[in-house]
Amino acid sequence: MIFFSFYFVSYLVGIAHCSAVHHQLSLDFYSKSCPQLDQLVSSVTSRRFRDFPVSGPATIRLFFHDCFVEVPSNNGGGGGVVVERDVGDNKSLAPEGFEAVDEVKALVETKCPAVVSCADILAIAARDFVHLAGGPYYQVKKGRRDSKVSLASKVKLNLPRANSTIDELLRLFTSKGLSLADLVALSGAHTIGFSHCDQFLGRLYNYKGTKKPDPFIDPRLLKALQMSCPHFGGNTDIVAPFDVQTPFLFDHMYYGNLEANMGLLASDQALFLDNRTRPLVQAFGKDKAKFFEAFSLGMEKMGAIRIKRGKKGEVRRVCSKHNKSG
Ligand code: HEM
Ligand SMILES: *[C@@H]1O[C@H](CO)[C@@H](O)[C@H](O)[C@H]1NC(C)=O
Ligand SMILES: *[C@@H]1O[C@H](CO)[C@@H](O)[C@H](O)[C@H]1NC(C)=O
Numbered sequence: 001m002i003f004f005s006f007y008f009v010s011y012l013v014g015i016a017h018c019s020a021v022h023h024q025l026s027l028d029f030y031s032k033s034c035p036q037l038d039q040l041v042s043s044v045t046s047r048r049f050r051d052f053p054v055s056g057p058a059t060i061r062l063f064f065h066d067c068f069v070e071v072p073s074n075n076g077g078g079g080g081v082v083v084e085r086d087v088g089d090n091k092s093l094a095p096e097g098f099e100a101v102d103e104v105k106a107l108v109e110t111k112c113p114a115v116v117s118c119a120d121i122l123a124i125a126a127r128d129f130v131h132l133a134g135g136p137y138y139q140v141k142k143g144r145r146d147s148k149v150s151l152a153s154k155v156k157l158n159l160p161r162a163n164s165t166i167d168e169l170l171r172l173f174t175s176k177g178l179s180l181a182d183l184v185a186l187s188g189a190h191t192i193g194f195s196h197c198d199q200f201l202g203r204l205y206n207y208k209g210t211k212k213p214d215p216f217i218d219p220r221l222l223k224a225l226q227m228s229c230p231h232f233g234g235n236t237d238i239v240a241p242f243d244v245q246t247p248f249l250f251d252h253m254y255y256g257n258l259e260a261n262m263g264l265l266a267s268d269q270a271l272f273l274d275n276r277t278r279p280l281v282q283a284f285g286k287d288k289a290k291f292f293e294a295f296s297l298g299m300e301k302m303g304a305i306r307i308k309r310g311k312k313g314e315v316r317r318v319c320s321k322h323n324k325s326g
């Protein structure tokens with residue numbers, strides 16, 4: 001049974017990958033079948049940005065996970081566009097991202113039924129939220145199809161962790177065809193949004209078993225984070241902002257923060273501590289336009305990782321489940 005599943009999975013992934021080489025995504029993919037798609041998406045994203053600001057960071061992160069895990073999944077209807085909601089650390093993706101995609105999808109289905117994939121909707125919505133928060137506006141290529149399979153077991157292996165080293169991050173990103181510059185630029189998405197305390201608690205009290213805090217945290221930030229996140233018995237729902245000053249503004253403050261030892265996750269601060277990534281942190285910290293350009297390019301590359309085309313995918317009617325699920 002295990003051998004069969006493994007073979008089956010490899011087969012699907014292999015085909016999807018090969019066909020991506022022959023059929024590129026395109027800007028005008030829906031120009032005939034759904035010419036008003038961009039406006040439909042932005043009517044929802046702009047309203048949600050105003051009414052539920054967390055939709056922005058939640059959707060951008062969902063897009064990242066969707067690209068890396070490569071399987072918008074069914075998983076018995078319990079999952080959203082990606083499977084992670086059904087796996088162990090299920091509180092980690094905020095529901096506002098799934099909700100934003102579902103709401104756009106429902107509207108799009110009323111105007112252009114059964115032609116626009118959830119994966120494309122997620123890519124466009126993420127771009128909208130980046131722009132609404134003050135970040136760059138970039139064109140989104142389309143033509144992705146939604147997955148017909150669920151690969152819950154792949155989630156953990158394909159996502160970085162808050163304590164990943166630069167070596168691990170580089171290995172993961174290059175395995176996806178992304179560069180060191182993409183890693184540094186895309187991590188700049190942490191200029192908005194929030195993290196749960198458990199993701200950085202080790203840095204506050206017992207860094208690598210030293211019983212002391214991580215030496216590379218600014219003392220005032222350390223104090224503030226210790227107040228919000230007690231060592232023991234804290235509420236597991238507590239979150240802290242990545243960027244203390246402007247958690248909903250998409251700017252290049254993230255990099256300035258890293259230079260001031262004010263990174264939130266170990267994986268953030270590591271980008272400044274490692275001499276391979278430090279020069280880019282400094283460059284993006286100095287030059288917002290340079291960061292925006294690199295971020296837009298990174299999002300485009302990330303959005304093209306192992307896309308599904310043709311019969312290997314489908315256009316879901318409802319994003320949370322694949323069409324044939326019961
Ligand atoms: C480089 C490796 C990365 C690591 C280790 C990482 C890790 C994390 C962690 C642990 C959280 C907090 C989750 C929680 O406690 O709720 C988070 C949040 C977030 N991540 Fe990343 N991430 C990485 C890269 C990225 C990339 C490439 C993007 C998008 C381009 C991204 C976008 C976000 C956003 C927007 C949030 C805030 C979500 C919210 O407020 O709901 N991250 N990330
Ligand atoms: C989330 O996962 C935990 C285990 O990590 C489980 O106890 C809990 O019931 C799950 N919650 C939901 C809503 O699935
Ligand atoms: C990261 O944390 C996890 C537990 O959350 C642990 O299993 C893993 O060994 C840690 N990795 C490193 C490099 O410290």
Ligand SMILES: *[C@@H]1O[C@H](CO)[C@@H](O)[C@H](O)[C@H]1NC(C)=O
Binds near residue numbers: 275276
């Ligand atoms: C980084 O520092 C190490 C020593 O700590 C050195 O061997 C290496 O050449 C440096 N690499 C870069 C890119 O500066």
